[in-house]
Amino acid sequence: MPPAKSPEMPEFMRRQYAFAAHIRDPEKNPPPEDVTDRRMAVYRELFFNNLEGFLANNFPVLRSLLEDQAWHYLVRDFYARHRAQTPLFHEISREFLLYLETERTTSGDPPFLGELAHYEWIELALSLSDLEPSGDIDPEGDLLEGLPVISPLAWPLRYRFPVHRISRDYQPIEPEAQPTFLVVYRDPHDQVAFMELNPVTARLLELISKEEVNSGRETLVQIAHELQHPNLEQIIGGGQQTLTGLRTRHILLGTRKS
Incomplete structure (x- = not known):
């Protein structure tokens, strides 16, 4: 496709580009010459408010942490700079996450902003x-x-910050000494929940996710060796209880049939 200002582009397409550019970033792009500002204001507010409301609903914790001016500036920057790769409305949250990960450069953002947004997007x-x-x-x-x-x-999931505990009253500046391990899951009733994991359980799920050739016992033996634990049976006994608990929560579905 030729550039927006290319003479090869039909007039109606150039007008569409100009209209969209002004809607996205009215401070840097003038409105179409034959449309009054009063009419353009309706479109500016309608498009922006629709996007802002959608993001606020899908990132409620992030929204609650930012003052109105900071939040609106963040949404406006996303709206002006990011070029979405999908027409699907429910994918906007994913596009916002990509923007935070690859395009957001403001140094004044909370250090946990990206991880918190990812956790809420999940x-x-x-x-x-x-x-x-x-x-x-x-x-x-x-x-x-x-x-x-x-x-x-x-x-x-693994995060540097304890994203599940972040709120207006708890906003860490530095990561904790140990990573935060979580598993977010959807149960048979389509309810989404999360469970905080200790490092051993997180490693157990990691191995189960990657391996389809090892039994639960073999996986626990591997973990015991990694930990250099002196009591193998203690690891296996505790691991069996953990496996059962994970199945109760429908994080594990059972075992593979031969």
Whole structure:
């Protein structure tokens, strides 16, 4: 496609580009010459307010942390600079996340802004996901001797900041000494929930997610070796309880059938 100001572009397309550019960033792009500012103001407010409201609903914690001026500046900057790669409205939150990760350069943002936004986006993404487990699964299978299967609607996460605890009353400036491990999951009733994990349980889910050839026992033995734990049976006993608890929450679906 030729540039917006190219003489090769039809007049109606140049007008559309000019109209859209002004709507996105009215301070840098003049309105179309034959449209009154009163009419353009209706479009400016309608488009911006629609986008701002959608983002505020999908990033409620982030919105609550920022004063109105800072929040509106953030949304305006996203609106003006980012070029979305999808026409789907529910993908706007993902586009906003991409903007924060790759285009946002303001140094005054909270250091946890990107991770908090990702954590809030996960809830929407998981609620809309249509992923389903593959292969035959025995929901009552032996999680120690069989091959545990993690739900495709259970997403293990790792953050530098404790994003699940951030609020107006708790806004850390520095990451904690240890990473925050979470798993966000959707249950059979389509309710999205999260569970904070200790590092061992996080490693357990990581191995289960990557490996489809090791039994629960073999995975726990590997973890015991990694920890250089002197009591293997203690790790296996505790691990069995953990596996059972994860299945109760529908984070694990059961075991893979042969």
